[in-house]
Amino acid sequence: MQADYSLGELAVRFGLELRGDPALRVSHVATLSSAGEGSVSFLANSRLRKHLGASRATVVVVDPRDVDACPAAALIGSNPHAAFARIATLLYPLPAEPPGIHPSAVIAADSRIAASASVGPFCVVEAGAELGERVRLGAGCSVLTGVRIGADTHLMPRVTLYPRVRIGARCLLHTGAVIGADGFGFAPDAGTWVKVPQVGGVRIGDDVEIGANTTVDRGAIEDTVIENGVKLDNQIQVGHNVVIGAHTAIAACTGISGSTIIGKRCMIGGMVGFAGHLTIADDVSVTGCSLVSASIRQAGSYSSGMPTVESRAWRRMVAHLRRFGEKER
């Protein structure tokens, strides 16, 4: 059900230079190697330029440096990946969702749901919750007491928002995301644990994406905060009172322990573990599977972890490491 656009329209709309016939039309995206007629592809990395020559795409979005290697029409801009993303967004519009509340949904009398919002089957919207304009809830979402959701935010099926969670505008939350469950707070007491009520909230900014089965705990006393434009992949764990700075992107399976503060525009790899109460500067990159056990004060790229090698070689490595662990000889 894709739309269909001429190259001329795309060039004008996205401020790209066109080399080729403006009347050619495209309806779908493709990789360079699988592209056929009517498709738009892109080349974001000049090292892959060799794939350009054989491509049968109708048009390729390219950087000016790569245009000469392009056998098809070219849409030329300084950021081909972002331009391609915008074209794809145009070609694949979200299916329209008629506003309204499915008759099976259970809606508290004193909740406030914009008339333009859409609430799917088997949703629960509790007392005092507010859903802004054009908010969409997929099937089986639970929006508990006092939650607020900003305009144009979409929840896929089975997202749960615990009481008093605040979510900004234009966010996308994927299935299984759980926002605002209790942080892990227990006081030791004579060999057992006393639960510390988790009475803070969660504040999520605008334009945030949260992946499937990701969990963001509510604060112990004050709030857990996810700033504007943050992108969280699947199965990430965000502990209580964590702050994630604007436009930081975090790959899947990463865990962030309580009260750690991550800066703006960071890029965090997958399966990274952050200890608690750390401060990570703006513009920090951390490669996948790193263990971040101390604060990082300077922008830059950081790593840890051992390389995978044949198991026999690994056993020798481990034997060496164990020796380093022995007391000074």
Next chain:
Amino acid sequence: MQADYSLGELAVRFGLELRGDPALRVSHVATLSSAGEGSVSFLANSRLRKHLGASRATVVVVDPRDVDACPAAALIGSNPHAAFARIATLLYPLPAEPPGIHPSAVIAADSRIAASASVGPFCVVEAGAELGERVRLGAGCSVLTGVRIGADTHLMPRVTLYPRVRIGARCLLHTGAVIGADGFGFAPDAGTWVKVPQVGGVRIGDDVEIGANTTVDRGAIEDTVIENGVKLDNQIQVGHNVVIGAHTAIAACTGISGSTIIGKRCMIGGMVGFAGHLTIADDVSVTGCSLVSASIRQAGSYSSGMPTVESRAWRRMVAHLRRFGEKER
């Protein structure tokens, strides 16, 4: 909707010494630095004593050693964190939930649900299941055949209990928890896998908390067991036939492979990986992101993992490690 208590009442109720006006009232908790009138704060770590002086809390729960540094009223006890937790529990009572079964819930005729229990919308309670006094099920919980849930246990929305799971009293299970799914049991057979039916169960004791999206697999033949007072954070994976000893606390994202036995009162950090068939002694601490590939026979603190450093330094580390992996020279 917090309650409101005088300091005198709190001192008596929790056996604390009061220094200050017993008629002062508090209604909410706060951190030392954000506290204002009517708030109770705490200082559990003397190293943070410097924050006491500027606090505007009405009362601070402190250790006797810190009382002289406290500018406000003080509730004095030997375990300020636990005392604070109990005060917070009093100030923030759980919202009452009227007993009864939501009309949308699908309840098997031969299940047994205490009259004082509360079953939310879109729940399923299958044949032979038993819900004790004051059990609460949030929206969309699935309680499958023959499950038993003890008194005062709460399930937040969308918890799933597979057939024959047993859960004790006063437990709290967060959204997305899945208890009793099949363990990962397959027998290799000529390049393919034959599923080994997982016919054991899961037994969970009293006073257990289980975090959001945590999974506890049923046993292969015998049961997976989680003893009294265990606290599991979010996104933990507990394999089949694991036993977790009483009052052990495990932080988020940790994975425990099948048949491993963890002792009592252990403290396990986040993202720790346990191999299968291990035995971990009582009173063991393991720091975050450790790889536990062998049994631990002695109480104590254990660790592994590389520190994160600048990526360039990490590449040099890795080059050294690789050399250790080479055959003896």
Next chain:
Amino acid sequence: MQADYSLGELAVRFGLELRGDPALRVSHVATLSSAGEGSVSFLANSRLRKHLGASRATVVVVDPRDVDACPAAALIGSNPHAAFARIATLLYPLPAEPPGIHPSAVIAADSRIAASASVGPFCVVEAGAELGERVRLGAGCSVLTGVRIGADTHLMPRVTLYPRVRIGARCLLHTGAVIGADGFGFAPDAGTWVKVPQVGGVRIGDDVEIGANTTVDRGAIEDTVIENGVKLDNQIQVGHNVVIGAHTAIAACTGISGSTIIGKRCMIGGMVGFAGHLTIADDVSVTGCSLVSASIRQAGSYSSGMPTVESRAWRRMVAHLRRFGEKER
């Protein structure tokens, strides 16, 4: 509600040699040490042969080498674990599920659901979706637009299949599995991120098992692919455009970054992290908690990760490692 079979029947049905009375009957499985009358147990690992002698099982499935140590009747075959798995499958048949659609389910008019299929309460089946013969959906499953599910595939409660996901026959998906959520695709643009629409799909073959809370992302442009016979444990993350070869088994909590291709018949441990765009050969084993940051071209066993040691020893190890990270001296 187990069935009850004679040893003679089992020997004939599974092609095993019987030593003992063919009229003896068994109704349930047990471990060697907990077995009693009417139980079948197995010994798959000769190193555990010492447990045979005291077993009170009615019959034990054994390898020919172990038969002489078996005090009970013996069912003898070259792969005792697989034979045991097949016997257990016979003894513990899946409870019958009457075909039909629960009246609470919300079913699109133009979906196609086989008359023999079973759709549980609170399921949603959207437009164009197809459910094959004897498909079962547990409570609260969401099957979105255009999904296709092959015959005899079972979804436990609360599985979500995003639009256009394809699943083969005889698969089993556990609670909380999310198939086809958006891959993590964003183009950087002047300090913010532009979402790259994820327009590929997910294709899952026959005889695949997917564990609780596991997530498999849809492809960016082309499909994410899981081939026949793959077994995925709980809480695994499969990134966009990953390909997992036939009969590969992956333990819990492992994460696979985008566009990585894993071969056939691999055995991947738990909590392994794969970087993106790698190629892993057929018949590769990777031990738990490894960091796979480069392609693996040869079949074999691979490992990484530090052993856990006492925290004091670990601090010494780390100090040594840090020195390796310093610039050449």
